[in-house]
Amino acid sequence: xxxxxxxxxxxxxxxxxxxxxxxxxxxxxxxxxxxxxxxxxxxxxxxxxxxxxxxxxxxxxxxxxxxxxxxxxxxxxxxxxxxxxxxxxxxxxxxxxxxxxxxxxxxxxxxxxxxxxxxxxxxxxxxxxxxxxxxxxxxxxxxxxxxxxxxxxxxxxxxxxxxxxxxxxxxxxxxxxxxxxxxxxxxxxxxxxxxxxxxxxxxxxxxxxxxxxxxxxxxxxxxxxxxxxxxxxxxxxxxxxxxxxxxxxxxxxxxxxxxxxxxxxx
Amino acid sequence: xxxxxxxxxxxxxxxxxxxxxxxxxxxxxxxxxxxxxxxxxxxxxxxxxxxxxxxxxxxxxxxxxxxxxxxxxxxxxxxxxxxxxxxxxxxxxxxxxxxxxxxxxxxxxxxxxxxxxxxxxxxxxxxxxxxxxxxxxxxxxxxxxxxxxxxxxxxxxxxxxxxxxxxxxxxxxxxxxxxxxxxxxxxxxxxxxxxxxxxxxxxxxxxxxxxxxxxxxxxxxxxxxxxxxxxxxxxxxxxxxxxxxxxxxxxxxxxxxxxxxxxxxxxxxxxxxxxxxxxxxxxxx
Numbered sequence: 001x002x003x004x005x006x007x008x009x010x011x012x013x014x015x016x017x018x019x020x021x022x023x024x025x026x027x028x029x030x031x032x033x034x035x036x037x038x039x040x041x042x043x044x045x046x047x048x049x050x051x052x053x054x055x056x057x058x059x060x061x062x063x064x065x066x067x068x069x070x071x072x073x074x075x076x077x078x079x080x081x082x083x084x085x086x087x088x089x090x091x092x093x094x095x096x097x098x099x100x101x102x103x104x105x106x107x108x109x110x111x112x113x114x115x116x117x118x119x120x121x122x123x124x125x126x127x128x129x130x131x132x133x134x135x136x137x138x139x140x141x142x143x144x145x146x147x148x149x150x151x152x153x154x155x156x157x158x159x160x161x162x163x164x165x166x167x168x169x170x171x172x173x174x175x176x177x178x179x180x181x182x183x184x185x186x187x188x189x190x191x192x193x194x195x196x197x198x199x200x201x202x203x204x205x206x207x208x209x210x211x212x213x214x215x216x217x218x219x220x221x222x223x224x225x226x227x228x229x230x231x232x233x234x235x236x237x238x239x240x241x242x243x244x245x246x247x248x249x250x251x252x253x254x255x256x257x258x259x260x261x262x263x264x265x266x
Numbered sequence: 267x268x269x270x271x272x273x274x275x276x277x278x279x280x281x282x283x284x285x286x287x288x289x290x291x292x293x294x295x296x297x298x299x300x301x302x303x304x305x306x307x308x309x310x311x312x313x314x315x316x317x318x319x320x321x322x323x324x325x326x327x328x329x330x331x332x333x334x335x336x337x338x339x340x341x342x343x344x345x346x347x348x349x350x351x352x353x354x355x356x357x358x359x360x361x362x363x364x365x366x367x368x369x370x371x372x373x374x375x376x377x378x379x380x381x382x383x384x385x386x387x388x389x390x391x392x393x394x395x396x397x398x399x400x401x402x403x404x405x406x407x408x409x410x411x412x413x414x415x416x417x418x419x420x421x422x423x424x425x426x427x428x429x430x431x432x433x434x435x436x437x438x439x440x441x442x443x444x445x446x447x448x449x450x451x452x453x454x455x456x457x458x459x460x461x462x463x464x465x466x467x468x469x470x471x472x473x474x475x476x477x478x479x480x481x482x483x484x485x486x487x488x489x490x491x492x493x494x495x496x497x498x499x500x501x502x503x504x505x506x507x508x509x510x511x512x513x514x515x516x517x518x519x520x521x522x523x524x525x526x527x528x529x530x531x532x533x534x535x536x537x538x539x540x541x542x543x544x545x546x547x548x549x550x551x
Contacts, residue, residue, distance in 0.1 A: 002460045006358050013355055016428065017377050019399075020388035027397055037397035081284035089271045093281060099288045106533055107489030109506045110299075111292075113513055113526045117302045118295035120519075137291045198381035201491055205513065215381040222387055222496065231391070234384045241376040249368045258371060259440025260360075 021238055028231035035226050046232040056229055059217040062128075063197055066213060070135035071143075071192035075185060077136065078143035083173070086151035097144065104141035111138055112205040119206055126210040134206045135196045142195065143188030146257060150184030183252040190248055194241050303523035313520050321524035337488060337504040344426045344487040345480045351427075352434035353442075353476060357468060359435070360443040378432035386496035389425040390416055393497070421497040426490055434483050441475040474543050481540045485533050505529055 023037050031041025050056045081096055103111040115134045119125040154177065162172045200215040208216055214233060221230050248254050272278055306316035324330065359370055380388075391397050393415035403409040415421055449471060453463035469476070491506035503511070505525060513522035 009354065009358070013351065013431075014373075017373065017431070020385070020392045020428070023392045023397060023399075024388045027391055035391060035394070035397045037391070037401060077284045077287050080280035084280045084284075087269060088277065089269045096281070096285055096288055099292055100284070103292055105485070105537070107485070107491075107506055107529055109489065109491050109509050110526050110530055110533075111295075113509060113522060114295035114299040115291070116513065117298045117519065117523065118291070121298055133287075133291055137287070140288070194379045198379050198384065200381050200383045201510065205510075208514075215383045218381070218387060219383045219492075222383070222390075230387055234388060237384065238376055238380065241379045242372055245372040245375045249372055254368055254371055255364060255443075258436060260367075260443045 046228040049229045059212045063214040067196040069132045073136035074140045074192045075143045082147040100144045112202045116205040131207040139192040142191040146184045146188035150181040305520045321520045341487040345483040348434040356438040374432040382492040
């Protein structure tokens with residue numbers, strides 16, 4: 001009885017989470033340019049459209065480049081910071097940890113508006129590279145959290161052994177620390193990448209009038225004319241996110257990243 | 267290697283890049299925004315440096331009080347719905363096999379990553395007349411003809427719960443997964459039904475976790491800037507929507523900045539409350 005109740009409850013939540021996506025997937029295969037559901041006819045042309053239509057293709061590439069670069073910059077900021085906090089005793093340096101977590105904790109519109117006033121004041125407003133820096137700052141929280149978790153998981157006696165044998169900080173980092181935290185580095189990058197791909201408000205407020213990322217393009221289409229391509233892009237994004245998170249789960253310990261005890265213990 | 271205090275100046279080297287980036291591109295923009303909130307607005311979307319309180323004085327209007335009240339009410343409602351659905355869900359999830367947990371987590375993370383634009387678009391499609399859920403009802407013979415379910419308050423609330431539910435579950439997960447399973451086992455041995463064990467043992471043990479989660483989801487919901495705009499009518503606009511609107515469409519940066527500063531204060535107050543709740547939990551534990 002209770003098993004039945006549990007299954008029923010999980011099915012309900014699953015249906016709630018899946019319902020809008022099912023409708024969107026249905027809409028994306030309409031034969032004609034209508035947002036009908038159930039779909040009328042079947043066609044994959046709206047998926048081809050993402051790559052054929054110059055507007056959608058440019059937006060896709062803009063989003064991909066932005067996500068690749070900003071996630072890399074976020075990791076480049078988070079790695080030395082979390083290494084320093086792990087290696088040194090410097091309580092005041094925790095201020096930077098808090099600064100790294102703040103943009104993600106505050107309502108996004110605040111970070112977006114702060115960056116908008118900043119880029120407008122410095123005169124760089126609208127330059128594509130400002131979006132890269134803005135996203136890197138906005139999402140630095142994610143690699144910061146995964147890397148901090150990774151560093152606490154390192155057995156310090158390993159590092160101590162290397163130091164006793166005469167290795168300096170640089171060698172220890174390259175041969176001992178880096179291999180141990182690589183899974184956390186990769187998942188931090190992946191989280192920042194996926195979220196940057198989907199981010200709207202920061203991108204819109206910094207480069208919204210000069211560059212179109214996919215979320216901006218979808219929003220504009222929402223206001224100025226629906227097309228089933230919006231639906232096919234949505235499906236593409238959901239699939240992409242699911243694939244990336246599945247890879248993290250396949251090659252790393254996803255549940256541990258999310259706060260569970262490690263695999264061996266449970 | 268034990269942690270050491272930095273000996274030489276060069277030991278601080280690795281800190282330089284992150285410190286500069288976070289200071290220049292987060293602290294300074296934040297300061298700029300606070301400064302702009304005191305600036306004088308000029309015609310045509312420009313503003314000049316000044317020190318006026320007029321942007322803050324605009325808060326003292328009935329319209330603004332209404333928007334603030336609505337934003338807070340909506341965020342509270344979203345938080346309560348999400349926690350009510352999320353606590354039993356997460357509890358049951360942590361009792362499943364690792365494999366099942368991973369599958370659910372991948373799905374939850376995928377939904378959580380979705381852009382607000384995409385969530386708004388997906389729900390507006392689901393609730394629309396042409397492609398919506400009501401078409402299904404008509405096919406099943408439950409309704410006579412398809413109707414549009416958005417824009418409206420239920421549409422805004424549903425979509426915001428949809429957006430915040432995966433977040434709620436991820437926030438609850440660490441606390442629930444570490445909950446001592448012998449607690450419920452003891453209750454079950456003593457003859458409590460699973461439902462009774464859940465409400466009399468699990469929920470009280472998690473009281474402070476639940477409170478902290480409520481506040482975090484509340485903050486998360488306060489940040490929603492598009493869903494009320496896409497799925498609601500103008501009277502359903504929240505503070506976040508209004509800030510975006512003033513900054514971009516009305517070109518009134520000083521007023522937008524003043525509202526943003528106000529929103530920061532509300533959020534920080536909530537964060538302080540969360541930390542306070544957390545400290546209290548440690549004391550009682």
